[in-house]
Structure formats: structure tokens, C-alpha cells
Amino acid sequence: MRRTRDAERTRGEILAAATGEFAKVGIAGARVDRIAELAGCNKAMIYAYFGNKDGLFDAVFTAYVEAYLAEVGFSADDLPAYAGRVFDYFEASPDHLRLAVWYRLERPGSARLEVVLEVNAARLEELERARAAGTLVSDFSPVELLSLVQAIATSWSSMNPEFESGVPDQPARRRAVVAAVERLVGPATK
Amino acid sequence: MRRTRDAERTRGEILAAATGEFAKVGIAGARVDRIAELAGCNKAMIYAYFGNKDGLFDAVFTAYVEAYLAEVGFSADDLPAYAGRVFDYFEASPDHLRLAVWYRLERPGSARLEVVLEVNAARLEELERARAAGTLVSDFSPVELLSLVQAIATSWSSMNPEFESGVPDQPARRRAVVAAVERLVGPATK
Numbered sequence: 371m372r373r374t375r376d377a378e379r380t381r382g383e384i385l386a387a388a389t390g391e392f393a394k395v396g397i398a399g400a401r402v403d404r405i406a407e408l409a410g411c412n413k414a415m416i417y418a419y420f421g422n423k424d425g426l427f428d429a430v431f432t433a434y435v436e437a438y439l440a441e442v443g444f445s446a447d448d449l450p451a452y453a454g455r456v457f458d459y460f461e462a463s464p465d466h467l468r469l470a471v472w473y474r475l476e477r478p479g480s481a482r483l484e485v486v487l488e489v490n491a492a493r494l495e496e497l498e499r500a501r502a503a504g505t506l507v508s509d510f511s512p513v514e515l516l517s518l519v520q521a522i523a524t525s526w527s528s529m530n531p532e533f534e535s536g537v538p539d540q541p542a543r544r545r546a547v548v549a550a551v552e553r554l555v556g557p558a559t560k
Numbered sequence: 561m562r563r564t565r566d567a568e569r570t571r572g573e574i575l576a577a578a579t580g581e582f583a584k585v586g587i588a589g590a591r592v593d594r595i596a597e598l599a600g601c602n603k604a605m606i607y608a609y610f611g612n613k614d615g616l617f618d619a620v621f622t623a624y625v626e627a628y629l630a631e632v633g634f635s636a637d638d639l640p641a642y643a644g645r646v647f648d649y650f651e652a653s654p655d656h657l658r659l660a661v662w663y664r665l666e667r668p669g670s671a672r673l674e675v676v677l678e679v680n681a682a683r684l685e686e687l688e689r690a691r692a693a694g695t696l697v698s699d700f701s702p703v704e705l706l707s708l709v710q711a712i713a714t715s716w717s718s719m720n721p722e723f724e725s726g727v728p729d730q731p732a733r734r735r736a737v738v739a740a741v742e743r744l745v746g747p748a749t750k
Contacts, residue, residue, distance in 0.1 A: 396588065513727065526707055531672070546708065
């Protein structure tokens, strides 16, 4: 019993340390011995739990995706509110946004994550359903809406770093995100 | 004379090889000896021309920014057309988009590039001018427009890689980008 609790705690400490390291320097840049040092354990333990650095990244990434999905949810019939929640999540957890970007950059050809495939499919279905029910009105297709809403919700973080001084405060950034998504839903004005 | 031409050609070959390497694996992951091998020169020559790996990345990144700016330009009074050109540019040069993302991830606290600072400032001014002249009508502020338009123009590339099979063809992706930016300009519908 005690041993199981200790093992769980160690696993959690490794994941926390690895999240910070991967977010900071990516998969190629991450050093397992730095993660071990941060987690206060030895490298052998990390290999025992996660196999190798890629296995450790997969565990970190899956944990982030699950936390993200649980907190943000999805609302096909209120995409502006959904975009606001995506914005809030990544403002609170910038490390997670960096993980997502590293994942795109460093794993372009790798095996696909089951959880992400399922969520993509479920969201497209929900959007179709909302459209059929008339609770979503948009000229954009479901896949276009997913792409645009995601990009808009994270738009501020994709600006070049040279911009930082001219960027408005957090409430203003959030208002811009929600207002931009409001423009995508509802019939065309031209 | 001949020696200058050779030096120019060698420099160009190093930059081309380095662009591919940095785009693929980023700054931390890039190996100067791999770049030397690809460029058909020796490492010492790269250090002589560019100082170190960071200096080489700066040269690569500045060359990309200049090519991008020259080709895409800017149109404060026709942001949908501008977004279409940004889309076209990165569709044709996906390596350059990856460079831009690596730059954001790996250089968060570094010195700012003069050329980017100048372009940011010039664009904000152009947007203000277009607004004053009435050729740009939008509820969004200039900095909000820059952030949203950039994010929308590159939205497809920021989708999770699990999506690839459901993504529409290039003309449809482009139409979605241009139509989304059309929604940002023009008075609010609600």
C-alpha cells in the first residue's frame, strides 16, 4: 500500500518535471538526466517507468491532452464561449501550449494519438449535429470552424515575440478572441 | 573577382542547407557538421562566415523574413487579400513557417530582430492610416487585426497532426482563410 502510494507520487513528480523540461526545450532538447535531477530521482527509475525519452514525452503529452479536454470541453452551439475557454486554459498553462507546438513540430510523421483522433471525430460530429439542429449557423464547414476557432483562440501566442510591448492586456485579448469567433458564426454579411 | 563569386556561392549553399536543417529540427537540434556535409564544405568555413550556430540561425531567419516581406507585402486596406498571400507563401514554403515557429519557441527571451520591430511598427501605422482614411472599417484595433489575420492565415498549419486526413484541399483552405478575414473587416453584425 505504502509502496504503491510512493510509486504514484514518484511517477507524478517525474511527469511534472518532464512537463517543464519538454515545454522549455522540446523533445530533442530535453535531457533525461536534467528531468531526473528536477524530480529528485535517478535516470534508471525514469526508464523503468516510461521506457525512453519518447515514451516519457507521450505520457506528458497524453496527460496534458486529458487535462485540457476535461477543463475546456466543447460547445458546438456556442463556439465563442468555447474559444474563450481555450484562451483561458492556455493563458493559465502556457507550458501546455508550448507542448502542443513542440508536438506539431517534432512529431510530424509519428503515430497518431488515439485520444486526439477520437476527439477530432467527436467534435466534427457535434458540429454537424448543431448545424442540423439550427443551433449553429455558419457558412464555414465543421472542419473549417475547428481550424479557425483553434487558431483564433491561440492567436496572441502565435505573434512574433517582437510584438510583446504592443500587446493589449489579458481581458482585451480575450474579448478580441471571442468577438472574432462571433464573426464566424451567423450568416455572411456580404 | 572569381574568389568573391565563389565565396558568395558557398555562403548561399550554407544558408540553403542550414534552412533545411533548422526547419527540420530547430536550433537546439541542428548539427553544424550535418549542415557542413549538406553544403559540401567544412565546419570551419561555417564558423568563419557566421560565428556560431546561433549566428547561422540569425542569418537564416533574417533571410527568410526578408524574402517573406518582399513577396507578401502588406495591404492595410485589403486584409483578406493580404491573408491570402500569407497563406500562399507558407503553402509554397512550409520550411519558412517552421522556422518562424522554432524562432518563437526557442528564442523567447532573446534580442529582438530590428527588421521585425520595424515591420510591426510600420504595419500598425498603416492600419491606423487606413482606418482614418476610411479604407479599413473594423471594430478591432490594429494590433488585434494583425494578431487575428496572422493566426487565421496560418490556421491550417496549427491544427493537430491527427487531423490531416479530414483537411480540405488547398483552394478550399485558402477560401476559408480569406472569408474568415472578410468577417473581421466591416462593421459588427451584432
